[in-house]
Amino acid sequence: MKRLAALLTCLMSAAVAAPALAAETAAAAKPDAAKGQTISTSVCAACHTNDGSRGSPANPILQGQHPEYLVKQLGEFKEGKRDNAIMKGFASALSEDDMRNVAAFYAGKTAKPGFAKNKNLVALGEKIYRGGIADRSVPACSGCHSPTGAGIPAQYPRVAGQHADYTEAQLLAFRGGTRKNSPQMTGVAAKMNDQEIKAVSDYIAGLQ
Numbered sequence: 384m385k386r387l388a389a390l391l392t393c394l395m396s397a398a399v400a401a402p403a404l405a406a407e408t409a410a411a412a413k414p415d416a417a418k419g420q421t422i423s424t425s426v427c428a429a430c431h432t433n434d435g436s437r438g439s440p441a442n443p444i445l446q447g448q449h450p451e452y453l454v455k456q457l458g459e460f461k462e463g464k465r466d467n468a469i470m471k472g473f474a475s476a477l478s479e480d481d482m483r484n485v486a487a488f489y490a491g492k493t494a495k496p497g498f499a500k501n502k503n504l505v506a507l508g509e510k511i512y513r514g515g516i517a518d519r520s521v522p523a524c525s526g527c528h529s530p531t532g533a534g535i536p537a538q539y540p541r542v543a544g545q546h547a548d549y550t551e552a553q554l555l556a557f558r559g560g561t562r563k564n565s566p567q568m569t570g571v572a573a574k575m576n577d578q579e580i581k582a583v584s585d586y587i588a589g590l591q
Contacts, residue, residue: 414483414486417488419484420488422477422484423485426476426477427473427485435489437495437497440546441549443545443549444494444497444544445489447490447492447541448490449534449536449537449540449541450483450487450489452534452536452537452539453489454482457482458474460473461475461477464564466562497544497590499585501581501582505585507582508584509586511583516575519575521571522571532590543590547581551581555580557572557573558572
């Protein structure tokens with residue numbers, strides 16, 4: 384009888400403690416954007432500017448990007464699934480919490496609008512983005528990245544307003560096999576020629 388009473392006491396204590404433990408775990412798991420800002424200032428700012436805004440066209444704009452996507456990319460740089468010696472070095476120094484914190488910081492910023500530069504290619508870029516290339520089974524970009532370029536968290540990044548130079552470089556990297564962390568994008572880019580890649584990249588830069 385005493386054993387039964389002791390067992391019931393333990394079970395009741397566990398039941399009372401479980402919600403508190405769950406709350407503590409949830410609180411611990413919540414990203415800290417302030418810590419992320421510190422990481423941005425000390426580690427990321429040289430290439431991405433202090434707030435991930437419109438820096439060098441060779442580097443991506445991080446403002447407003449889905450935090451899940453940023454964490455995924457940082458993890459893949461760290462693991463070598465996405466090949467970039469500079470980013471591997473930085474990402475390797477970050478813990479999981481660091482990645483989530485800096486991603487939350489950038490995600491909390493409002494992305495500044497961009498603009499298309501090549502007026503002669505905008506119509507072709509819009510056609511590909513919204514309708515794909517039917518005769519080569521290239522799907523519309525809007526199917527995964529949304530009509531406004533907002534993307535889908537974790538899987539597909541926000542692309543609206545992204546530097547055309549950066550988007551073009553990534554599409555060429557997918558096509559050439561030097562970027563291998565998205566089989567879907569490798570398949571899409573493999574069917575596009577240089578002009579089509581340049582056109583859709585420029586169109587994306589002006590999406591808002």
